[in-house]
Amino acid sequence: MTRAEKTTAIAELKEKFSNNSFFYLTDASTMTVEQVTKFRGLCFEKGVEMKVVKNTLAKKALEDSSEEKGYAPLYDALKGPTAIMFTETANVPAKIIEEFRKGSDRPILKAAYIDTAVYIGDDQLKSLAQLKSKEDLIGEVITLLQSPAKNVISALQSGGSTLSGLLKALEERGEE
Secondary structure, three states: OOHHHHHHHHHHHHHHHHHOOEEEEEEOOOOOHHHHHHHHHHHHHOOOEEEEEOHHHHHHHHHHOOHHHOOHHHHHHOOOOEEEEEEOOOOHHHHHHHHHOOOOOOOEEEEEEEOOEEEEOHHHHHHHHOOOOHHHHHHHHHHHHHHHHHHHHHHHHHHHHHHHHHHHHHHHHHHO
């Protein structure tokens, strides 16, 4: 790879990192070509971009990014074969890896970057898979916000019939 090609690759990776709040670093070594093809297909179906990179280029791209992003803990994970999974939904790559590993022991999660939080190690896979997506959280908030309004409306409706019943009963007593 020439110096110009490396510079271009670093610039492309830097842009990818800055445009994605969620990415995973994985080790897909020792997987057969058939397994890698199947895994890439699964990633493509779920909208996850998988890119095999040289560790030195990825590290330089991360170092060139702003320090406030907090990429420094990821540097130690950039050893050995590395594939980066870029996604728009934080938990999708973890779910893909879990699903794929039902029939294989790879890929292994080296690290994950989730909106400034860094998860290191394969033991984090289960907790990453259980993260809720932005859409799930918005749905829960809407449900919580609707609940009190429904209770008030329900109380007013039931109270209204009770109140009118009381007034009617009082009116009938007054006539007697």
